[in-house]
Amino acid sequence: MRVLVTGGTGFVGSHTVAALVKAGHRPRLLVRSAGRVAPALEPLGVSLDPQDDVVVGDATDEASVQEALEGCEAAVHAASVVSLHVRDADHVLEVNRRAAELVVGGAHAAGLDPIVHVSSLSAIVPQPEGTTVTGDVPIPDPSTQGPYGRSKAAAEQVARGLQADGAPVVTVYPAMVMGPHDPHLGEGTTAWRNVLRGLMPAMPPGGFHIIDVRDLAALIAAMIEPGRGPRRYLTTGHHVSASHAVAELSRVTGRWLPVVQVPVGLVHLGGRVADFVQQVLPVRLPLGYEAITTLTSDPDCDDGNTWTDLGVHARPLDDTTRDLIRWMVAEDLLSPAQAGKVVAADG
16 A cells, blocks of 8 residues: 655654555655655665655645645554653644644545554553553543643544544554664653663652554554554553663663662652753753653553554563664664673674
8 A cells, every 4th residue: 555654754653664665565755854764764674766755845734745645545644743841842732733633634534544643652641540541541631741741632632533533543552662773862762871871860660661663663554454444552562660671771781770769759849840940941851840750650551452453462672672772882872881781792
């Protein structure tokens, strides 16, 4: 099938393009800069025709979206501003909501089937205590969410409105996405890099979910099946506590990583202070309030039906961690010493 992909030069998007090609589909990218296509895709073994497979434009521009949709049979909307920094709040909300309206809504108007909307776990949490989170939980009260969560929830309102009318919109809710070949160093990659570089001496209590970007891409490619109607898939992968995550980084590298756990109340206070500092000074700190509350919320998630229905198996978290570290060393984002025995074993 001819599949439009927005966000195809981003982390999830680029791996999704590679998975679509492997599955026999023909991707067409809507990108803001043609110069980003080759650096994002060539490391994944993908080469596209710049004339036929790439449309330069913006997912928030209606004319660009309509041009990109022409001739396509399905769509994957992965374009999103992913930021948990308080200074980006207004921009994140406007872009993520508008892009969903134009791409997901435009794809439905053009008769595409399926239309995969890459949402986020942040769109559907927090939930009331005791709730097991699946793809069918209600959208939370916006007052309980941070700016990024509200932006994804606003986009989710668009997708669910179309699903309620029977549109073949397939929503996927990833948790923290990790793995190699992250073109723009997302929040998860940056957090792990900061721990390994000694720039994150403290972590909050609680836990979170991690999915390998390659597994997520394989799941999205498996969703490209017409005629199945609206569906929702939670893709949360492996659950780890913050302390266990650091312990695993220490184990695979063979390094002592002096990261301490601090009380949740103190962590939340620190997040609010960090947000205030970032609003008044031109600095970007490793964690702000939304990032910290995301790390400490630790929702109970069940994505078992996703893997069964789509026939994809999650790789071990150990593989994800090692491959990410190897890639960061290859890209000079970590030194061999910081990678420890991961690269020593390769040598």
